[in-house]
Amino acid sequence: MEPPEDAGGRSFVEVLSEKYSPENFPLRRGPGMGVVVVPTAAPQGSAMKDRLNMPTILVLNSCGIRRAGDQTEIAAFCAHVIELDLSHNQLQDWREISKIVSNIPNLEFLNLSSNPLSGRSLEPRCAGGFSRVRRLVLNNTRVSWDTVMLLTSEIPELEELFLCLNEYGAVGASGVACPTLRLLHITHNGLQDWAEVRKLGPMFPGLDTLVMSNNNLSSIQDGEDVLRRLFPNLRSISLTNSGLSRWEDIEKLNWFPKLEEVRLQGIPLLQSYTNAERRSLMIAHLPVISLLNSSVVSDCEREDAERFFIRYYVDHPEEEQPNRYHSLVTKYGKLEPLAEIDLRPRNRALVEVRCEDKVEEVKVFLLPGSSVVAMMSITVEIRRSVGLGPEMQNVSLCQLSIRLDQTVAELKKQLTTVVQLSTSSMRIYYIDKGSAFGPEEMKYNTRAVHSYSIQDGDEILVVPKTK
Numbered sequence: 001m002e003p004p005e006d007a008g009g010r011s012f013v014e015v016l017s018e019k020y021s022p023e024n025f026p027l028r029r030g031p032g033m034g035v036v037v038v039p040t041a042a043p044q045g046s047a048m049k050d051r052l053n054m055p056t057i058l059v060l061n062s063c064g065i066r067r068a069g070d071q072t073e074i075a076a077f078c079a080h081v082i083e084l085d086l087s088h089n090q091l092q093d094w095r096e097i098s099k100i101v102s103n104i105p106n107l108e109f110l111n112l113s114s115n116p117l118s119g120r121s122l123e124p125r126c127a128g129g130f131s132r133v134r135r136l137v138l139n140n141t142r143v144s145w146d147t148v149m150l151l152t153s154e155i156p157e158l159e160e161l162f163l164c165l166n167e168y169g170a171v172g173a174s175g176v177a178c179p180t181l182r183l184l185h186i187t188h189n190g191l192q193d194w195a196e197v198r199k200l201g202p203m204f205p206g207l208d209t210l211v212m213s214n215n216n217l218s219s220i221q222d223g224e225d226v227l228r229r230l231f232p233n234l235r236s237i238s239l240t241n242s243g244l245s246r247w248e249d250i251e252k253l254n255w256f257p258k259l260e261e262v263r264l265q266g267i268p269l270l271q272s273y274t275n276a277e278r279r280s281l282m283i284a285h286l287p288v289i290s291l292l293n294s295s296v297v298s299d300c301e302r303e304d305a306e307r308f309f310i311r312y313y314v315d316h317p318e319e320e321q322p323n324r325y326h327s328l329v330t331k332y333g334k335l336e337p338l339a340e341i342d343l344r345p346r347n348r349a350l351v352e353v354r355c356e357d358k359v360e361e362v363k364v365f366l367l368p369g370s371s372v373v374a375m376m377s378i379t380v381e382i383r384r385s386v387g388l389g390p391e392m393q394n395v396s397l398c399q400l401s402i403r404l405d406q407t408v409a410e411l412k413k414q415l416t417t418v419v420q421l422s423t424s425s426m427r428i429y430y431i432d433k434g435s436a437f438g439p440e441e442m443k444y445n446t447r448a449v450h451s452y453s454i455q456d457g458d459e460i461l462v463v464p465k466t467k
Contacts, residue, residue, distance in 0.1 A: 009064060009065070009066025009067060009090055010063065010064045010065055010066060010067075011065065011066070011067050011068060011069030012060070012065050012067070012068050012069050012074065012086075012100050013068070013069025013070050013073050013074060014069060015060055015063045015064075015065055016052070016058070016060070016074075016077065016078075017052065019060065019063075020052045020053055020054050020055075020058075021052060021053075022052075022053055052077055054077055054078070054080070054081070055081075056080055056081055056082050056083065057081075057082065057083040057084075057085075058078070058081055058083065058084045058085065059085045060084070060085060060086055060089070061085050061086065061087040061088045061089070061111075062087075062088040062089070063089060064089060064090055065086060065089040065090060065091060066089070066090040066091060066092070066096070067091075067093070067096045068096045068097075068099035068100045071099050071102075071103050074099070074100060074103040074104065075103040075104075078103065078104045079104075079105060079106070080106060081104050081106065081107060082106050082107060082108050082109065083107075083108065083109040083110075084100075084101075084104065084107055084109065084110050084111070085111040086100075086110070086111060086112055086115070087111045087112065087113040087114050087115070087137070088113070088114045088115075089115055090115070090116065091112065091115040091116075091117070092115065092116045092117060092120055093120065094117070094120055094121070094122040094123070094126050094147075095123070095126055097112065098126035098127075098129040098130070099129075101129045101130055101133070102128075102129030102130075105132065106132070107132055107133060108132070108133060108134045108135065109133070109134070109135040109137075110130070110133050110135070110136055110137065111137040112136075112137065112138055112141060113137050113138065113139040113140055113141065113162075114139070114140045114141065115141055116141075116142075117138075117141040117142060117143045117147075118141070118142030118143070118144075119142075119144075120143075120147075121144075121146075121147065122147045122150055122151070124150065124154070127150050127151055127153075127154040128154055130151055130154060130155055131154055131155055131156060132155075132157075133155055133158065134155075134157055134158060134159045134160070135158075135159060135160040135161075136151065136155070136158060136160070136161055136162070137162040138161075138162060138163055138166070139162050139163070139164040139165050139166070139185075140164065140165040140166065141166065142166055142167060143163075143166060145168060145170075145171055145172050146172065148161075148163065149172065149174045149176070149203075152174070152176075152178040152181070152203070153174070153176040153178070155178075156180070157180050158178055158180055158181055159180055159181060159182050159183065160181070160182065160183040160184075160185075161181060161183070161184050161185070162185040163184070163185065163186045163189070164185055164186065164187045164188050164189070165187075165188045165189070166189060167189060167190060168186070168189040168190060168191060169189070169190035169191065169192070169196075170191075170193075170196050171191075171196050171199050171200065172199070173199050173202075173203075174202075174203050177202060177203055177204070177205055178203060178204055179204075179205055179206045180206060181204040181206060181207060182206060182207065182208040182209065183207075183208065183209045183211075184200070184204060184207060184209070184210050184211065185211045186210075186211065186212055186215070187211055187212065187213040187214050187215070187238075188213070188214045188215075189214075189215050190215065190216070191212065191215040191216075191217060192215070192216045192217060192218055192243070193217075193218075194217065194218075194219060194220050194221040194222065195221070197212070197217065198222065198226075198230065201229075201230040201231050205232065205233070206233050207231055207233060207234055208233055208234065208235045208236065209234075209235065209236040209237075210231070210234060210236070210237045210238070211237075211238045212237070212238060212239055212242065213238050213239070213240040213241055213242070213263070214240070214241045214242075215242055216242065216243040217239065217242040217243055217244065218243045218244070218245075219243075219244065219245075219246065219249050220244075220249045220252045220253075222252070224252075224255045227252060227255040227256060228255050228256070228257055230256075231256055232257060232258070233258055234256045234258060234259055235258050235259065235260050235261065236259075236260065236261035236262075236263075236291075237253065237256070237259065237261070237262055237263070238262075238263035238264075239262075239263070239264050239267070240263050240264060240265045240266055240267075241265070241266040241267070242264075242267055243267070243268060244264075244267045244268070244269055245267070245268040245269045246269065247269065247281075247285060247322055248322075249269075250264070250269070250282070250285050250286065251285055251286075251322070251323070251324065253286060253288075254286060254287065254288050256288075259288050259289060260288070260289055260290050260291060261289060261290070261291035261292075262282075262286060262289050262291070262292055262293075263292075263293050263294065264282060264292075264293065265293055270282075277312075279292065279293075279305070280304070280305040280308045280309065280312075281305075281308075281309060281312070283297055283301065283302055283305035283306075284305045284306045284308070284309035284324060284328065285309075285322075285324055287302075306328050306331070306332065307332060307335060309324070309325065309328055310325065310328050310329060310332060310334070310335045311335050311336070311337050311338065313325045314334065314335065314336070314337065315337075345450075346404060347403060347404055347405055348401055348402065348403055348404060349401070349402055349404055349454045349455060349456050349458070350399055350400070350401050350456045350457070351399070351400055351401075351402055351454060351456070351457070351458050351459060351460050352397065352398070352399055352400075352457070352458070352459045352460070353397070353398050353399070353400045353415065353418055353419070353459075353460050353462065354397050354459060354460070354461050354462065355397075355418075355419045355421070355461075355462040355463075356461065356462075356463065398418055400414075400415075400418060400460075402414060402449065402454075402460075403449070404448075404449050404450035404454060405448065405449070405450060406448070406449055407445060407446055407447065407448060407449065408428070408442045408443075408444060408445050408446070408447050408449060409423070409445035409446065410449075411428070411442070411449050411460075412426060412428060412445075415428065415460070415462055419462050421462065421464060424465075425464060425465050426462050426463065426464060426465065427441060427443075427462075427463045427464075427465055428441070428442045428460055428461065428462050428463070429441050429442065429460070429461040429463065430442055430452050430454060430458065430459075430460060430461075431458060431459040431460075431461055432453075432454075432455075432458055433457055433458055433459060434455070434458075439461055440452070
């Protein structure tokens with residue numbers, strides 16, 4: 001919906017009347033869907049309809065709203081509203097925003113994201129209108145830090161605050177704490193120095209969740225005593241896409257006394273590791289956590305990670321072994337590296353290729369319970385089935401690496417490069433050198449070569465077809 005090109009812009013009252021009229025927003029049933037509001041007395045010339053189907057959650061984003069409109073009408077129609085989304089509008093005057101908010105007595109959630117509030121100051125007398133809000137979203141507003149501090153001091157029960165994309169490179173200290181705040185989102189800003197993060201502790205002593213993703217924070221500079229007091233109630237912290245590059249900084253997170261969850265991805269420290277190594281090393285470095293990157297850390301996974309940690313560092317010089325290594329060696333002992341076992345299926349074999357047209361001699365293998373005479377007759381039958389004469393002469397012998405995932409037809413094509421026969425004029429036989437049985441003709445062109453269980457050192461016999 002495009003705003004009209006008038007100097008004053010559209011008002012909150014005008015947009016409300018248009019969107020939630022019975023024609024545009026039919027009455028809906030169900031929890032939170034809203035009520036029919038019939039004002040007892042509307043001002044003369046009011047833009048409001050005689051009745052509106054008003055939900056308890058108003059979504060008026062991207063409506064071109066610049067001003068409040070008549071406050072009497074706001075109070076008449078919005079007394080039951082608990083959530084209000086005014087993001088992506090043209091609100092740039094805190095006085096107009098205050099007129100809207102102060103006339104919605106039950107408002108708990110307010111979203112002002114992407115309104116042009118940069119450089120706009122909030123007067124203390126207007127800030128009192130926000131006193132009932134519990135969740136406040138100011139993303140991408142470029143609102144000043146002084147304004148943020150004024151709002152937090154005037155909202156006695158503020159629980160959640162969103163300050164993303166506001167280009168904060170520093171935060172100012174505040175003499176007034178906001179002890180009720182539990183969740184602070186301050187992602188995609190320019191916070192690089194831990195000294196700025198340190199200021200947040202006294203401001204928000206009850207903080208449960210701190211989301212600082214996409215700030216180029218380079219290190220955590222405080223020691224154990226300071227960190228234990230800084231965020232005494234912090235349960236979850238996100239430092240994804242920060243600039244942390246030392247394991248010492250990761251270990252310092254253990255000093256937050258109630259920490260359970262950490263989100264740490266995309267940091268320089270982890271770039272050289274595989275995904276499996278990253279998770280195992282992180283878990284081993286953080287014994288206090290039960291959630292890593294939104295995934296539960298089970299007791300079994302923790303033990304595996306800690307054992308991996310010992311083996312990972314066991315061959316490192318002592319000066320490169322972290323403190324955590326020595327505590328885990330005390331727990332599990334000094335573990336030797338695991339044997340590397342490759343369980344991947346073999347896909348190639350090195351075989352001997354023999355091309356023969358006459359038989360000079362045939363090896364005879366004596367099977368249990370059989371006679372030499374019987375074995376000689378078996379040998380003759382093998383010679384006859386192969387199509388060889390009574391004498392055999394070696395024509396060529398070479399070693400060839402063959403793919404086991406190819407078909408017999410593809411193998412024949414490969415063999416044409418080492419024997420002077422076309423695929424249609426050759427017969428090939430597989431000879432298992434570890435077996436007492438004779439050659440097995442590979443006669444089915446579509447059969448997979450691996451189904452013959454060919455091993456390194458086995459032989460492929462190539463024989464010309466007889467006319």
